[in-house]
Amino acid sequence: DAGVTQSPTHLIKTRGQQVTLRCSPKSGHDTVSWYQQALGQGPQFIFQYYEEEERQRGNFPDRFSGHQFPNYSSELNVNALLLGDSALYLCASSLGPPSYNEQFFGPGTRLTVL
Amino acid sequence: GDSVTQMEGPVTLSEEAFLTINCTYTATGYPSLFWYVQYPGEGLQLLLKATKADDKGSNKGFEATYRKETTSFHLEKGSVQVSDSAVYFCALSDLISNQFYFGTGTSLTVIP
Numbered sequence A: 001d002a003g004v005t006q007s008p009t010h011l012i013k014t015r016g017q018q019v020t021l022r023c024s025p026k027s028g029h030d031t032v033s034w035y036q037q038a039l040g041q042g043p044q045f046i047f048q049y050y051e052e053e054e055r056q057r058g059n060f061p062d063r064f065s066g067h068q069f070p071n072y073s074s075e076l077n078v079n080a081l082l083l084g085d086s087a088l089y090l091c092a093s094s095l096g097p098p099s100y101n102e103q104f105f106g107p108g109t110r111l112t113v114l
Numbered sequence B: 001g002d003s004v005t006q007m008e009g010p011v012t013l014s015e016e017a018f019l020t021i022n023c024t025y026t027a028t029g030y031p032s033l034f035w036y037v038q039y040p041g042e043g044l045q046l047l048l049k050a051t052k053a054d055d056k057g058s059n060k061g062f063e064a065t066y067r068k069e070t071t072s073f074h075l076e077k078g079s080v081q082v083s084d085s086a087v088y089f090c091a092l093s094d095l096i097s098n099q100f101y102f103g104t105g106t107s108l109t110v111i112p
Helices: none
Strands: A005-007 A010-013 A019-024 A031-037 A044-050 A053-057 A064-068 A074-078 A087-094 A109-113 B003-006 B011-014 B019-021 B023-026 B032-038 B045-050 B056-059 B062-065 B075-077 B086-093 B100-102 B106-111
Touching: A005 A087, A010 A019, A019 A087, A019 A109, A031 A074, A031 B100, A044 A064, A044 B100, A074 A087, B003 B086, B003 B100, B011 B019, B019 B106, B023 B032, B023 B086, B032 B056, B032 B062, B045 B062
Parallel strands: A010 A109, B011 B106
Antiparallel strands: A005 A019, A019 A074, A031 A044, A031 A087, A044 A053, A064 A074, A087 A109, B003 B023, B019 B075, B032 B045, B032 B086, B045 B056, B056 B062, B062 B075, B086 B100, B086 B106
């Protein structure tokens, strides 16, 4: 079992560009959550996907959007990138709601916006 | 809104010393509480959890008790090892929204 995988590992973009990050959940998991972790901070919840729909959303602008595919993999899209979007983006998966079931984290994608 | 306040680090201890990392929370409902650990070069992983008041979570010699009266979930270990060096995150989950709220993390270094 490969666990949660994310791609790419690192990404460099310029302000105003758009970016897509990808996540494959742990085998058997159907729920994917995305987090933003700024340097020296804890992860901040962006949103959660279950059954291909966004179920919960944190305090992030509409520039942040996502998608979940029938195989439960997920994408995070960020439009009109700002310098402040530079962070480690974490994907976590669980079987059902993560409040009740352990969520497993991927290694993250490091996004740098210049 | 819900939030977690965590003891700031970094913390440096000698091997076999006693560890406490303080964590307090604010929540409108009755959340579940978690400690996650991030070892160097690795992803976040669940260390322990407690889902209701007075529950004690434990794993790998670490313990934390869900104290509703003091809104706290302090992490303790009686005798730390060099291999415990990592960043520790306290977190809560709102059972209605399933949103997770993390603290800022506490870096622990254990020296031989």
